[in-house]
Amino acid sequence: MTGAILDIRGLKKSFGGLHVTNDLTYAVRGGALDAIIGPNGAGKSTFFNLLTGYHRADAGTIVFAGEEITRAAPERIVKLGISRAFQVSNIFHRMTVFENVRTAVQAQTGLSLEFFRPARGLALDQTDEIIHQCGLASRAGIVSGRLSQGDKKRLELALALSGKPKLLLLDEPTAGMSREEAESTMDLVAALNRDLGITVVFTEHDIAAVFKYAERITLLSRGTMIVSGTPEEIRRNEDAQKLYLGESIHG
Numbered sequence: 041m042t043g044a045i046l047d048i049r050g051l052k053k054s055f056g057g058l059h060v061t062n063d064l065t066y067a068v069r070g071g072a073l074d075a076i077i078g079p080n081g082a083g084k085s086t087f088f089n090l091l092t093g094y095h096r097a098d099a100g101t102i103v104f105a106g107e108e109i110t111r112a113a114p115e116r117i118v119k120l121g122i123s124r125a126f127q128v129s130n131i132f133h134r135m136t137v138f139e140n141v142r143t144a145v146q147a148q149t150g151l152s153l154e155f156f157r158p159a160r161g162l163a164l165d166q167t168d169e170i171i172h173q174c175g176l177a178s179r180a181g182i183v184s185g186r187l188s189q190g191d192k193k194r195l196e197l198a199l200a201l202s203g204k205p206k207l208l209l210l211d212e213p214t215a216g217m218s219r220e221e222a223e224s225t226m227d228l229v230a231a232l233n234r235d236l237g238i239t240v241v242f243t244e245h246d247i248a249a250v251f252k253y254a255e256r257i258t259l260l261s262r263g264t265m266i267v268s269g270t271p272e273e274i275r276r277n278e279d280a281q282k283l284y285l286g287e288s289i290h291g
């Protein structure tokens with residue numbers, strides 16, 4: 041793919057005898073907002089674990105922004121610009137929204153705010169900016185444990201932004217949300233993609249969100265890519281219908 045920010049060829053990973061990632065070739069255009077779908081156990085999380093260096097591939101290559109990262113350590117991959125917002129929350133629930141984001145920004149800069157005043161000012165500016173970008177300004181002083189599900193997801197996105205990512209990986213960003221919260225969360229993801237130019241790849245079981253927001257959809261099953269295309273192409277694809285979508289998108 042020309043203009044690909046992520047280029048994956050022949051990626052393989054097995055656990056015991058189970059081929060969880062099975063000769064996967066996949067590319068993402070810089071600036072894209074793409075979805076990965078598939079049944080439970082299809083290998084979506086494992087794929088993200090390989091991308092972030094949490095698991096080591098058995099074979100194949102992963103190239104990100106022109107650099108091979110197949111065997112890179114997680115810290116190196118984060119530094120190069122891949123950030124992941126987890127399905128399971130990363131938030132410190134007793135801290136306020138502001139304190140959570142400031143802590144993440146501070147961890148990213150690696151400087152102590154207590155001893156280095158210019159760094160402190162920069163970190164506070166960046167904290168404010170991220171809180172605004174994520175629509176959390178009116179929640180900045182609230183203890184994070186008290187946030188609604190939708191606002192918790194906004195905070196997770198804010199924490200992911202602290203690393204100034206080029207590529208954001210989202211595990212089921214609308215899991216456990218009402219329809220309104222899901223829409224509002226995906227509107228924010230789309231805004232971060234459009235306004236900040238961050239490439240986004242998200243996994244999702246919420247098919248309505250996938251078809252509304254994704255520019256390209258890739259269906260995985262048993263660790264293999266079954267089909268990848270525009271929402272319209274996936275909607276019309278017989279394998280996608282048979283393996284995953286069933287009747288759910290006809291209406």
Ligand SMILES: Nc1ncnc2c1ncn2[C@@H]1O[C@H](COP(=O)(O)OP(=O)(O)OP(=O)(O)O)[C@@H](O)[C@H]1O
Binds near residue numbers: 060078079080083
């Ligand atoms: N560390 C591991 N050791 C052994 N098996 C694993 C490991 N991680 C994942 N698996 C297996 O790999 C398969 C794919 O799991 P994975 O979590 O990647 O799927 P998924 O598509 O993300 O599923 P879901 O939609 O339920 O989140 C499953 O059969 C799982 O049990």
